[in-house]
Amino acid sequence: xxxxxxxxxxxxxxxxxxxxxxxxxxxxxxxxxxxxxxxxxxxxxxxxxxxxxxxxxxxxxxxxxxxxxxxxxxxxxxxxxxx
Numbered sequence: 001x002x003x004x005x006x007x008x009x010x011x012x013x014x015x016x017x018x019x020x021x022x023x024x025x026x027x028x029x030x031x032x033x034x035x036x037x038x039x040x041x042x043x044x045x046x047x048x049x050x051x052x053x054x055x056x057x058x059x060x061x062x063x064x065x066x067x068x069x070x071x072x073x074x075x076x077x078x079x080x081x082x083x
Contacts, residue, residue: 021050028072032065045069 025047032045043056043065054069056062070080 024076024078025050025052028069028076031072032068 029045029047042058043054043061045065046053046055052069054062054065056065073080
């Protein structure tokens with residue numbers, strides 16, 4: 001895969017930033033594939049704008065999902081603010 005060099009970003013509040021962020025988050029969520037609801041799956045991710053919530057039926061499922069989400073986010077150069 002070819003790497004793209006980034007020399008200039010977008011300013012905070014720029015409309016392009018929101019669009020780019022949405023596309024990135026959508027890509028991550030599709031890779032994780034947590035469709036369905038908590039009654040049919042042991043874990044679920046709910047995302048709105050830049051907030052994401054992981055819902056899981058066990059602590060182990062929660063940790064596994066968080067680690068998977070973190071790994072996917074980091075491959076795209078983003079970081080998770082855990083608070």
